[in-house]
Amino acid sequence: MSTNIVSLNVNPCKMCMPMGAVSALYGVRGCMTILHGSQGCATYIRRHMATHYNEPIDVASSSLTEQGTVFGGEANLLKGLANLIALYHPEVIGVCTTCLAETIGEDTAAIIAKFHEQNADSGVKIIDVSSAGYAGTQNEGFFRALRAVTEQAPHDATPNGKINIVLPMISPADTRWLKKFLLEMGIDAILLPDLSENLDGVTATKYERLKTGGTSIEDVGKMAGAKLTIEFSEFIRGEDSPAVYLNETFGVPYTRLPLPCGVRSIDALIEVLCEQGGVVTDELLRERGRYLDAMVDAHKYTAAARAAVFGDPDFVKATVRLCCENGIVPVLAATGSVCRELRTLEPEIRACADLQMTEDFRVLDDCDFETIEQYCSELGVNLMIGSSDGRRVAAKLGLPLIRCAFPIHDFVGGQRVRTLGFDGSLNLLDQAANAMITRTETTYRAELFDAYHGGAKAAAAEKPLISAEIRTATHPCFGDRACENARIHLPVAPKCNISCNYCVRRFDCPNESRPGVASEVLSPQAAFERYVYYRGKLKNLMVVGIAGPGDALANFGQTKKTLELIRAYDSEVTFCISTNGLLLPLYAAELKSLGVTHVTVTLNAVDVAVGAKIYKYVDYMGTRYAGEAAAAILLANQLAGIKLLADYGIVCKVNCVALKGVNDGHIFEVTKMARELGAFVTNIMPHIPVEGSAFEGLERLNNKEITALRDDCEINIRQMKTCRQCRADAVGTLDNDISATLRSAVSAPQKSKTRRFAVATRSGVLVDLHFGQAEEFYVYDSDGADVRFIEKRKVSQYCNGKEDCGDKESKWTAVLAAVADCNGVLALRIGDSPAEKLRDAGIAAVATYEQVETAIRAAAGERAQTLKGA
Amino acid sequence: MAVTTTNILEERATSISSKQRKGISCEKESVSGAVSQRACVYCGARVVLNPITDAYHIVHGPIGCASYTWDIRGSLSSGSELYRNSYSTDLRETDIVFGGAVKLTAAIDELMEKANPAPKLIFIYATCIVGVIGDDVDAVCRAAEAKYGIRVIPVKAPGFSGTKSLGYQMACNAILEVMRPHREQKKRFGINILGDYNLAGEMWIIKRYFEDLGIPVISTITGDASYESLTQAPSATLNIVQCAGSSAYLAECMDEELGIPYVKVSFFGVEDTSASIIRVADALYAAGACDDGIPARAREFAAAQTAKVMPVIEKYKPRLAGKKAAIFVGGGFKAISLIRQFNELGIKTVVVGTQTGKKDEYAVIESLVDGDTIVLDDANPAELEQFMLEKGADILVGGVKERPLAYKLGVAFCDHNHERRHPLAGFAGIENFIKEINMSINSPVWQYLGKEAAV
Secondary structure, eight states, X not given: OOOOOOSSEESOSOOOHHHHHXXXXXXXXXXXXXXXXXXXXXXXXXXXHHHHHOSOOOOEEOOOOHHHHHHOSHHHHHHHHHHHHHHHOOSEEEEEEOHHHHHTTOOHHHHHHHHHHHTTTOOOEEEEEOOOGGGOOHHHHHHHHXXXXXXXXXXXXXXXXXXXXXXXXXXXXXXXXXXXXXXXXXXXXXXXXXXXXXXXXXOXXXXXXXXXXXXXXXXXXXXXXXXXXXXXXXXXXXXXXXXXXXXXXXXXOEEEOOOSOSHHHHHHHHHHHHHTTOOOOHHXXXXXXXXXXXXXXXXXXXXXXXXXXXSSHHHHHXXXXXXXXXXXXEEEEEOSSOOXXXXXXXXXXXXXXHHTTOOOOEEESSOOHHHHHHHHHHTTOOEEEEOXXXXXXXXXXXXXXEEOSSOOOSSSOGGGOOOSHHHHHHHHHHHHHHHHHHHHHHHHHHXXXXXXXXXXXXXXXXXXXXXXXXXXXHOTTTOTTOTTSEEEEOOOBOOOSEEEXXXXXXXXXXXXXXXXXXXXXXXXXXXXXHHHHXXXXXXXXXXXXXXXXXXXXXXXXXXXXXXXXXXHHOSSSEEEEEEOSTTHHHHHHHHHHHTEEEEEEEOOOSSHHHHHHHEEEEEETTEEEEHHHHHHHHHHHHHHHHHHHHHHTXXXXXXXXXXXXXXXXXXXXXXXXXXXXXXXXXXXXXXXXXXXSTTTTOOOOOXXXXXXXXXXXXXXXXXXXXXXXXXXXXXXXXXXXXXXXXXXXXXXXXXXXXXEEEEOOSSSSBOOSOGGGOSEEEEEEEOSSOEEEEEEEEGGGGSTTOSSOOSHHHHHHHXXXXXXXXXXXXXXXXOHHHHHHHHHTTOEEEEOOSBHHHHHHHHXXXXXXXXXXX | OOOXXXXXXXXXXXXXXXXXXXXXXXXXXOOTTSOOOOOOHHHHHHHHHTTBTTSEEEEESOHHHHHTTTTOSOBOOSSOOGGGSOEEOOOOHHHHHHOSHHHHHHXXXXXXXXXXXXXXXXXXXXXXXXXXXXXXXXXXHHHHHHXXXXXXXXXXXXXGGSXXXXXXXXXXXXXXXXXXXXXXXXXXXXXEEEEEOOBTTHHHHHHHHHHHTTOOEEEEEETTBOXXXXXXXXXXXXXXXXXXXXXXXXXXXXXXXXXXXXXEOOOSSHHHHHHHHHHHHHHHHHTTSSOTHHHHHHHHHHHHHHHHHHHHHHHHHHHHTTOEEXXXXXXXXXXXXXXXXXXHTTOEEEEEEESSOOHHHHHHHHHHSOTTOEEEESOOHHHHHHHHHHHTOSEEEEOTTHHHHHHHXXXXXXXXXXXXXXXXXXXXXXHHHHHHHHHHHTOGGGGGTTOOOOO
């Protein structure tokens, strides 16, 4: 990820004005909002809010189109208002502008006036909110809407002794707390907005489409007669502030307070309320006491926290204050809004940072998550507090995230988040403390072990479930009496890195049975599935082998993946691979950790001069070697590899291909070396002359000669005498390779008579197109059982040289030509006249809406009937 | 307030059909004030292009458009995670007055200078106001391509210029623009998968089917796509098209311009998945691209997988048969496949609607459902509410916005949207779909609703 891109916002820590306006208006009773703009704005905002609040969110749109954009959207908005009233019967409608409406210069006030003129009896209060998306964030949009409602409500300035409470975007649950708290203190208040019910509704027997909670527009009007406004925002500009408006217009005094989160802020609120005649109950005092007690209990945990707090400015301030009171250093305080005043938090943070011996911190505005991520790393943040939009940074940096601001998209309960009051603060504090405790608990053992015991744990030696001896005894290619056991060779390794003069690797040669041949190459997953299939069929399946058709290690990725998949499924089966040994030193350790217990290495010579006669070339580390160089590289690796296998306790069989006149006199030396290196058994096998190979004409050793060779070598090392020289995809016991049954099952020819059908389809899945509308046909052959797709035919291709068949007649000719070789045509509908013409041409017409293949099967099965033409 | 509210606006009546099937009014702009569930042109373009994992997707416009589409879809990547970031020019008031082209150019310059990994492909999405304020996005993109020698492709998708479908088309044009310089390629054996966005790994499921059959997948459009993989798409033998609504247009263009024929497929439900796997194998065989081993293996594979999944369906069926479903999804094709999947489970579809279904899709829907089923285009919450209650729907299949409404009405819900974490395609998807339906429809919570407390 790049750093410091300044011309772009990278991962926004903000949303737009209409989002805030819609949210605020949800706190006004009986209010619906219509966004004057294109349809997407409403839909995106609805989706965004629905996932946070888990409530149905209905927001209308004037659905501006190209025409509305050019000629003005008056007609759209007028119609939208009428429709909204018909559908919801709202008491209040908020008309919020969007980027588009503002940019094309819509005069919404005039349109609203016109609406009232035309609908004098609507009885709906319409609030005009200017909320261009580019003019600010959701925070400004929220206050814009509140200010507009306050300005445009029917004012009643009669003194009423009430206190106005103006709120930023807080959760419905926090709003419910605030209402109870005010009641408890004996304060008669008007909340603006009141989100407590509308965005956190109940399940009721009858669903109310129009929300009935929230502050009524009449109560908003009465705010003009209140004795005081408390505005829980210290950052909003005066022109967007309801408190400032009420003060300037009606002389209502106001005070701005931080959100009541943390002891100082709550105390400040209590103090103001007491001045207004509020009463502090014993219960409230106990709550306060409990909170202070909890602060003390947690302080040594919270002291470890270095927090990044991000969100709207008022949320950031409230949370930063709580952090500082608890010794959590908010080393990063960030907002996506343009808000230079957030810097006023610096002295507070500095004081806390000093106490915790922390030097560096940042307060940032107009900030995106790219910047937040960067500072989280730089400043050593270990806790994030904000919305769920921080989850990507949190996940990337491995940080805990306390989700307590809008939006929360990945958890449930966004509407019930509690951060205000003593218990809300306590909730936040507990989460912070527990995040620190969790962090310690999950890391301290390993950290202390690494720091003081002396590094990483020695890998605990894994005790094998089944001993190597037992595996060897039950392996049909290693054990003396294991012929009754089955093995499966999985052909996942197509490539080979050496070329032997006796080998021609052709994949599709099912009549032959010799190493290096397989009918098909399987992906690891397919190989795994084949294993599972045979596991169920063969009770005596003991061994999974990878024997090519190339070299198992030259395709190590596939080999490894296959074995891993199988091991996850079956912890017992024996793993065996065969290789030419070239890459054995490279992979021996990994074979061990994959649980491979048996390896066959083909070692045809231990003398470079002999080897040079056997190997055409060797590809090693990106270079192709030939002659003695090739033989030398191969041999060195084989010897080192076999030695390594012995060191790792992997049972090694050495295969040796006896080539008359090439190495047959040298094999004794090979078996001797095999023993010295620690191999378990050698398998001397006669060369099978293969057409097209360099040793095509070489005479094959007969059984007698092979037996004599084995007998000679037995004094060096144990001899395998049961080898059947299996295919790379062999399955079963040595004497009964059932892989051929698999191949024949797959390629059994279908011989029954087939008929041809043309299908008119739009989706390609159903017969779902009118014959007359078909521009193309899907053509199939079927015998009533199997359905075989042949091709897709475009009608235009049959248009006598013309691009498209303009007139009806020539199109019809083309259609007929396109389906001329068919026995039937299937379409959603076929007109009577075309159906007749088709029948005249000997083609059945079938009208259906079934799935394509099903319909064809049915048509092919009933062909006698349909072809009669009825 | 004694007034009763209307549920159906007069001008919406022709978009709703029941009993008398005369075809419904669709493919129109939404009705103002009707609270449509639709999104916009930009949304359509964004969802199709977004899964291109290593592209820089820059939203040229105010922040909202970028903010609400930031990493909200469940498209998975096997490589770059770049696409999960949001890049926006974040236009402000002054930009609206003086134009945003300078800012856009600066943004591209800065990306080229600092971004890691270095951009190979940049999409510039122009949202509603960009055209209105007169930014020449084409010129900016052309200049950037010339200056840096990389691909910078404009996607002019102002929200007001049509519906989401138009946005799909714009995205398809942008994809073609990526491929065009690479059109002269030798054809090789393999397919492109079009119209799968790799939601919850669905494309991976499908891709593996083909690879296991020995059919290479060359390019995937756009699930888990990369710039590199898109440039290889012209070499494919065959295109297979899954989400026809978003990608049929691209397939058609690739057929004409690049000579790659296509077949339409679907991987929802047992029948469709089996038929589609076989069809693709047959098409390749018929075109002479492979031997008959592949069609034979495809049949064997489909039969084996079907045999494996049928017991799951049979196990759940007794719990689900007889229930009633409501469907409200984006496109007609998805609605059709859902009706058929429900039929397979013995669930009757009583309400079915789409945001942007086409006329003949509705004709098919009307053929598939019973006479008394409500069919509706571009429905709003009021209509969904009325018909779900009237028809006694037990479950709603829909998007994120519809979920809370279903829950409030005491109706179960199936997430068949772009944010889900569970794959619903392929044979694995069939099992997930049934489980998803069962876990909601047969949850114990419903039995406690609708009763007043005893106290």
